[in-house]
Amino acid sequence: MAGSHQCPNGAHPFLLLALVFGGAVQAAQIVGGREAQPHSRPYAASLQLTRLPGSHFCGGTLIHPRFVLTAAHCLEDIPWQLVTVVLGAHDLQRLEPEQQRFTITQVFQNNYNSEENLNDVLLAQLNRPAFLGQQVAVASLPQQNQSLPQGTQCLAMGWGRLGTSAPTPRVLQELNVTVVSFLCREHNVCTLVPRRAAGICYGDSGGPLICDGVLQGVDSFVIRECASLQFPDFFARVSLYVDWIHSVLRGAGP
Template identity: 35%
Template structure:
């Protein structure tokens, strides 16, 4: 089954270390993004068991957003969900914003909620997004792409600006540097070949890890005690599933 390998392969582990600074009021090691400079970013909102939930995501086609399967929790079933595109300040009704309902949630069929294997999900939108400078899809990697040590990547989101701190209204971003390390081995993290274990800040789950303008990873989860490393789903391992899933639902709409 694609993307599911339960044997550790520590030689393929990548660790991304923060270039850490602590400016007041900013995401740890980062800063507020230039408004609408990350036009692929998506903000997800839905209600689960009477509680307002939110997650990150990113546009990969006019009618599809990619995110993490664990955003839906244990019950990966259809729930009312809206996707906001073109946002910078999520508390303002910006003219650039497009709020589109989700037509279909499609978690990976082999998603494991206990260990977060295959933590990836497609969201089919009710209608195509109107592409403009503030709303644009991001490129996906090639199947053989590798994130090499020394590469500087970026994570953006509306996550906490400090441990146990408040959530910002504006999009924040932080740069991360890829290094070889055995952090995951020491932290009892297992590399399944479909994840990238990293050290990062409290970004929104489901958001992208962007390297050279390509979405190489999806913010998945950290250790259960909330400490690093943070795990990212490796997008390149799921390209076939992504393409086949989008194609199959497109065909269904035209039948």
């Protein structure tokens, strides 16, 4: 597994970046979730290798017609010049008419620390504005430093694996999760599914955590394995980066 880092609490998290075999990225799904209603999450993005259509390796969230927010670790070992961003997708094995495909022209990070899994956020600027409508839309951002109380109900989603050693799905999966505070850090939002082995997994990285209709998290890492029942799932806390996001958007011009 690429990118196994030491976590501050002494455990070894497996970063959700897909496995790479001989240059080909093995796509990596939500564990214990359900198929999303097709195109009901119009802000969800799929990051794929340009030369391998359908080769999903990370998720993302459209937050502006020309910007997708994803995890910094997703592009730590894969040059952004080799990545295609797909919006409006549901079934990644089909060329759906709703899909819009983009290249990346520039990326922006915010002091990403791979050793500590901190500031695991990245903005990817698309080569043209997305056409917005029912199937492709932007997600709402929180207020800067907005709190997210323990017990908040949220929705995680992605095209990642169905289990640590399980295959990948064709269609977007989603899962109801609960915000928890144990083992969490101030830079993260952490979630769990009470009394059930369910959670994010490899390939969900960079994807959205939506709470009350607002983008509150970016899928970052799990500890030891997917849906362990022992550890929460870790997301980068979007509310810490809202001012930075707006500064990048302003700098990019109209």
